Amino acid sequence: MNAIKTLWKQKTIKIGSLTALVWFFALLDWLWIHMLPDTLLVALFAAVLFGSTAFFHRQYKQRATNKLQFWAAFTICVPVWWHAGIFFCEWLGLEVFRAYFARGGLATFFITGLAWVIWALEKHAQQVEAARRQEFSLDNVLQRTQSEGRDESHKIWNPLDPHAWYYGRKAPRLNQSLNGFVSYSILFGLICMILSQFQGCTQYYDLPAGGGENQAVQQVVKVQKVIRTKFILNPYSAINYNTPELDDVKLELNEVTAHRYTKMGFGEGEGAGFAGGTSDGAVGFVRLEYPGGDWNQDFGIGGDMNMLLKYAELTGQKIAKKTQAYSPAQLKTFDGVRCPPLLYITGQQNISLGNNDVKILQEYINDKHGMIFGDNGGSRHFHNQFISMMQRIVPDVRPVRIPTDDPIHTRPFQITRVPYVAPHGGEEALGWFKDGRWVAYYHPGDIGDAWADGHAGVSQDIWANCYRLGVNIMSYAHIEHAKWRLAQKQSDGEE
Numbered sequence: 001m002n003a004i005k006t007l008w009k010q011k012t013i014k015i016g017s018l019t020a021l022v023w024f025f026a027l028l029d030w031l032w033i034h035m036l037p038d039t040l041l042v043a044l045f046a047a048v049l050f051g052s053t054a055f056f057h058r059q060y061k062q063r064a065t066n067k068l069q070f071w072a073a074f075t076i077c078v079p080v081w082w083h084a085g086i087f088f089c090e091w092l093g094l095e096v097f098r099a100y101f102a103r104g105g106l107a108t109f110f111i112t113g114l115a116w117v118i119w120a121l122e123k124h125a126q127q128v129e130a131a132r133r134q135e136f137s138l139d140n141v142l143q144r145t146q147s148e149g150r151d152e153s154h155k156i157w158n159p160l161d162p163h164a165w166y167y168g169r170k171a172p173r174l175n176q177s178l179n180g181f182v183s184y185s186i187l188f189g190l191i192c193m194i195l196s197q198f199q200g201c202t203q204y205y206d207l208p209a210g211g212g213e214n215q216a217v218q219q220v221v222k223v224q225k226v227i228r229t230k231f232i233l234n235p236y237s238a239i240n241y242n243t244p245e246l247d248d249v250k251l252e253l254n255e256v257t258a259h260r261y262t263k264m265g266f267g268e269g270e271g272a273g274f275a276g277g278t279s280d281g282a283v284g285f286v287r288l289e290y291p292g293g294d295w296n297q298d299f300g301i302g303g304d305m306n307m308l309l310k311y312a313e314l315t316g317q318k319i320a321k322k323t324q325a326y327s328p329a330q331l332k333t334f335d336g337v338r339c340p341p342l343l344y345i346t347g348q349q350n351i352s353l354g355n356n357d358v359k360i361l362q363e364y365i366n367d368k369h370g371m372i373f374g375d376n377g378g379s380r381h382f383h384n385q386f387i388s389m390m391q392r393i394v395p396d397v398r399p400v401r402i403p404t405d406d407p408i409h410t411r412p413f414q415i416t417r418v419p420y421v422a423p424h425g426g427e428e429a430l431g432w433f434k435d436g437r438w439v440a441y442y443h444p445g446d447i448g449d450a451w452a453d454g455h456a457g458v459s460q461d462i463w464a465n466c467y468r469l470g471v472n473i474m475s476y477a478h479i480e481h482a483k484w485r486l487a488q489k490q491s492d493g494e495e
Contacts, residue, residue: 121177128162159176207277209278210275274478290328290351295345345374347382369481383444424446
């Protein structure tokens with residue numbers, strides 16, 4: 001029997017150790033190295049998920065004999081399940097569930113650690129009191145405690161001792177637990193803040209190789225003649241005569257979209273794209289993940305991805321396989337030149353950004369030549385929040401109405417009137433103009449809802465124009481960024 005238990009224990013240790021090793025390697029490659037192909041990384045995380053579940057299942061069967069070992073196994077498996085869940089949600093494009101996994105896993109990890117802290121404090125307090133009872137009688141302990149309370153030279157400073165003077169005389173064990181909770185919470189928060197600032201490897205956003213022009217799409221009205229045969233009968237005649245065919249002319253006005261050019265983009269190169277781009281480059285759709293509001297409205301498949309697919313359809317440019325969301329700290333990890341040209345921000349609640357977050361967005365606009373695309377997701381409150389945020393990011397620039405004849409509204413598609421789902425922040429687009437370009441575009445009426453499946457119930461004319469406006473803004477940001485990249489490259493070459 002003992003041999004069976006030993007063998008069982010050895011298998012459990014082997015499974016746990018191997019799973020931990022594979023998990024660490026997969027996590028390292030996923031977050032920093034990026035060397036393994038996607039298929040192999042998926043296989044590794046699948047193996048990690050299966051191995052950790054098997055390890056926990058073995059401990060679950062033995063929970064009756066060793067509860068401490070069971071909870072220790074659960075604690076070890078929590079971060080593994082947490083990261084595996086985030087990875088698979090990201091791989092499957094379930095971005096909303098990815099956000100839930102990230103927050104739920106962090107909360108579970110916090111609660112699990114807190115439970116261990118309270119348990120350790122209680123266990124140590126029991127040991128201290130047991131040792132004290134063995135050394136002194138109960139009466140001597142009371143006298144000793146009272147004398148220590150009167151004499152500061154005998155005060156107990158050890159926080160693990162429930163008789164420490166700062167815990168007081170009333171409910172010292174409860175005060176010790178509260179002290180442990182507060183200390184643990186502060187330490188946990190500091191560690192999270194430090195890790196959030198850890199940038200790891202630099203990320204790159206490459207433009208697709210190619211070239212093209214940034215000109216307006218020509219709209220042509222074509223008259224089409226439709227001829228139909230019509231028979232005329234005389235109801236008062238006894239004989240019916242076959243009459244000659246008459247031309248029933250009906251005018252049909254068809255709008256034909258025809259490019260005056262062969263490809264859409266910027267610069268000299270083969271195919272639609274951007275001069276200076278790479279074969280691995282692709283146009284992506286990136287939004288800002290921020291605390292305090294519903295930043296993930298219509299995120300990923302069925303929302304942002306619809307806009308990205310429409311962009312590929314109307315421009316012919318290569319696009320990313322999925323949309324992305326980055327926090328300000330993650331946005332900072334991008335290269336100083338090869339970074340996302342456009343950052344989409346939406347919601348209908350608060351936009352909570354710290355001073356460090358604002359500095360990162362200032363650097364993104366001023367130093368990395370990025371552009372912000374704001375979209376009011378459903379409230380006047382968000383309108384005020386976005387205006388206030390932009391005032392912090394570019395305090396020297398005031399928002400102005402973007403005219404309909406501005407290039408951002410005419411190329412490649414002519415937008416005669418700003419389309420919207422609902423005028424939450426008015427009916428006019430606002431912009432922040434700096435250093436010869438629009439650094440921010442604010443849409444007041446939930447354009448993202450028009451991109452989503454179902455198009456929020458608006459007419460085809462509205463959601464089609466919302467797609468065209470989205471293409472204009474994305475094209476404008478990427479072309480401006482491509483120009484800036486070439487200028488940076490030329491200046492580096494001259495130096």
